[in-house]
Amino acid sequence: MKYPAEMKLSPHFKVKEFTRSETAAKRGIDNEDVTPVQLANMQALCENVLEPLRQQFGEPVYISSGYRCPALNKAVKGALKSQHMKGEAADIYSKQGAKRLREWYLWMVDNLVFDQLIWETRPSGSKWIHVCYVTYRKNRHQKLQCKDGKTYQALDN
Numbered sequence: 001m002k003y004p005a006e007m008k009l010s011p012h013f014k015v016k017e018f019t020r021s022e023t024a025a026k027r028g029i030d031n032e033d034v035t036p037v038q039l040a041n042m043q044a045l046c047e048n049v050l051e052p053l054r055q056q057f058g059e060p061v062y063i064s065s066g067y068r069c070p071a072l073n074k075a076v077k078g079a080l081k082s083q084h085m086k087g088e089a090a091d092i093y094s095k096q097g098a099k100r101l102r103e104w105y106l107w108m109v110d111n112l113v114f115d116q117l118i119w120e121t122r123p124s125g126s127k128w129i130h131v132c133y134v135t136y137r138k139n140r141h142q143k144l145q146c147k148d149g150k151t152y153q154a155l156d157n
């Protein structure tokens, strides 16, 4: 189903923030076809994680990668069973820099229910947080870090 791009998932987050993708646009991949279940998963992620974070800090939470159809996930070399493909995950960043991103991370750890938070860094200097939330089982509150896109280590803060 194609939902309106401007449709709100929560007060500050729209469908298009989850479906737009530079890689999809470049490669002619249609990333806008979403099932009602995937839409509900994105809504749950917004309501339980992204919106509370947005409201706590009072500043935009940018999504660099939200929903990924299988073709897009393959194009970005995502994990085989990536939660992005179910609409359960988003990669978020702050325009205020790494220090603020760290504050977001610590606040979420202490205050929110989530399945996984992954503190992502790369040698290039880019940093983001992968967040995911599930509705079909208990959320694990797992905290991990990843420096290379392949290996994950537990992160205790």
Ligand SMILES: [Zn+2]
Pocket: 065, 084, 089, 090, 091, 130, 131
């Ligand atoms: Zn991710």
